[in-house]
Amino acid sequence: MSTAFDMLALPEASALLSGLARTAMPVALYDRDDRLCYANEAFDAAFLHGLALPVAFADVLRHGFHHGFGIRIDCGDIEAFLADILPRRRQQAHRQVTTDLLDGRWIQFTETLLPDGWLLTIASDITALKHNEQTIRHAHASAMQAALTDALTGVPNRRHILELAEQALADHAASGEALTAVLLDLDHFKHINDAHGHQAGDAVLQHFCRLAQQYLRPGDCWGRFGGEEFLLLLPGADAQAAVAVVERLRAMQSDADVPAYTFSAGVAQLQPGEPLQHLLHRADAALYAAKAAGRCCTAIAAEDF
Numbered sequence: 001m002s003t004a005f006d007m008l009a010l011p012e013a014s015a016l017l018s019g020l021a022r023t024a025m026p027v028a029l030y031d032r033d034d035r036l037c038y039a040n041e042a043f044d045a046a047f048l049h050g051l052a053l054p055v056a057f058a059d060v061l062r063h064g065f066h067h068g069f070g071i072r073i074d075c076g077d078i079e080a081f082l083a084d085i086l087p088r089r090r091q092q093a094h095r096q097v098t099t100d101l102l103d104g105r106w107i108q109f110t111e112t113l114l115p116d117g118w119l120l121t122i123a124s125d126i127t128a129l130k131h132n133e134q135t136i137r138h139a140h141a142s143a144m145q146a147a148l149t150d151a152l153t154g155v156p157n158r159r160h161i162l163e164l165a166e167q168a169l170a171d172h173a174a175s176g177e178a179l180t181a182v183l184l185d186l187d188h189f190k191h192i193n194d195a196h197g198h199q200a201g202d203a204v205l206q207h208f209c210r211l212a213q214q215y216l217r218p219g220d221c222w223g224r225f226g227g228e229e230f231l232l233l234l235p236g237a238d239a240q241a242a243v244a245v246v247e248r249l250r251a252m253q254s255d256a257d258v259p260a261y262t263f264s265a266g267v268a269q270l271q272p273g274e275p276l277q278h279l280l281h282r283a284d285a286a287l288y289a290a291k292a293a294g295r296c297c298t299a300i301a302a303e304d305f
């Protein structure tokens with residue numbers, strides 16, 4: 001049976017071979033025993049550095065590994081790497097394998113197993129595609145982060161703190177340990193804005209969040225619930241312990257860099273089987289009571305006494 005190659009006239013066949021030799025895409029041909037018998041200039045530059053042919057496929061990789069070029073082998077053990085990849089080689093008529101090289105490039109090998117057992121490998125440089133992929137992945141991660149974060153203070157926004165609160169309730173259901181919610185609201189904040197300007201008001205909000213983040217434990221959840229209102233979830237704390245936490249935060253508050261401010265707090269300890277909305281409603285009622293009692297103080301939801 002004649003092939004397309006057989007039908008080429010001699011000048012065309014020789015032009016094809018000369019083109020293959022010089023193309024920027026690395027091209028290689030292995031015989032039935034997986035010995036590399038032909039490699040073009042680009043393949044030699046990337047994987048052989050002048051290594052004489054024919055040479056076994058495994059020795060091509062060993063040569064690169066021992067001389068610091070070719071494909072990156074993260075495990076640092078060439079024999080373990082070969083033991084992993086060799087059983088998968090030559091199992092399919094067509095296969096694509098993506099790898100990165102020690103020089104930082106990303107390469108996609110397209111392997112074609114020919115009917116007579118020879119294997120043709122053509123490699124494409126996909127470094128630009130990989131970089132685009134990484135850029136898109138980073139942009140996506142940043143967008144996700146921005147969607148969850150309050151831009152002014154850098155703490156979880158309302159949507160995110162509510163998600164964290166739902167998670168804290170689910171964890172509580174699993175562990176059975178105490179869980180207490182606290183709503184904290186800056187007092188007469190409108191007056192701070194009016195007296196010192198909106199920027200000074202912003203600085204107070206940032207200061208309050210910095211303070212809370214320095215002070216709270218890793219498992220505690222803190223987020224901006226609304227304008228000058230914040231939600232704190234304290235796993236492992238009952239109502240009395242939560243009051244102690246809030247009062248310690250109050251004691252740390254003064255800072256010459258921002259206008260003096262105070263806050264009121266409403267504390268509600270989760271009751272068995274209580275939904276989040278109900279817990280928050282009780283914390284809000286306690287906060288209202290703290291404001292009514294003159295502000296700059298903490299009130300506990302009636303049910304928790």
Ligand SMILES: Nc1nc2c(ncn2[C@@H]2O[C@H](COP(=O)(O)OP(=O)(O)OP(=O)(O)O)[C@@H](O)[C@H]2O)c(=O)[nH]1
Binds near residue numbers: 190191198
């Ligand atoms: N600077 C600044 N002000 C904000 C921000 N979000 C909300 N505010 C202001 O916070 C003020 C809240 O006012 P009120 O709801 O009347 O409450 P308050 O003055 O703190 O009074 P009480 O809560 O009753 O003690 C409003 O003037 C809002 O404009 C913000 O991001 N930055």
